[in-house]
Amino acid sequence: MNNREKCLACNRKLEGRTDKKFCDPYCKSTWHYNKSRQSNASFYSKVDRQLKTNRKILKQFNKAGKATVRAQTVFDEGFDPNFFTHYWKNKKGDVYLFVYEFGFLTRIENGKKKFVLITWQDYMSR
Incomplete structure (x- = not known):
């Protein structure tokens, strides 16, 4: 199993589309929120x-x-x-x-x- 088969936020196994990156909207939102907090504010x-x-x-x-x-x-x-x-x-x-x-x-x-x-x-x- 490669990293693309796991959720970027929680590392759970992904099911469904092959290009899927997150297991649910909560994980997607959490990952983007954390990423924006780490980067320099615009x-x-x-x-x-x-x-x-x-x-x-x-x-x-x-x-x-x-x-x-x-x-x-x-x-x-x-x-x-x-x-x-x-x-x-x-x-x-x-x-x-x-x-x-x-x-x-x-x-x-x-x-x-x-x-x-x-x-x-x-x-x-x-």
């Missing part, structure tokens, strides 16, 4: 992961729709302000960077870097 995966992390952090610190938080607080959670999905400029000229529906604006208050956090509103689309 650029897209890294960006997507950071965007998801940023969104989660902004949501966590902005429960009421608007909040101010020290930058170091969100940095400690893994926030990276270089990853955002779009921006919005208000009438004063302030540019809020958004991660999906959660936005942030950098401010310096009392010598400390802070972020003003907001949630996307319908009027911002106009």
Whole structure:
């Protein structure tokens, strides 16, 4: 028996088609998941992961729709302000960077870097 006659994930004997590589969908999924975890993450995966992390952090610190938080607080959670999905400029000229529906604006208050956090509103689309 050669390796092609055994499941790549669990080494059980394969039955059925001669080109079969896995004994069931679970083994196929497990093998591909483990293979993807071992290989280096693609650029897209890294960006997507950071965007998801940023969104989660902004949501966590902005429960009421608007909040101010020290930058170091969100940095400690893994926030990276270089990853955002779009921006919005208000009438004063302030540019809020958004991660999906959660936005942030950098401010310096009392010598400390802070972020003003907001949630996307319908009027911002106009």
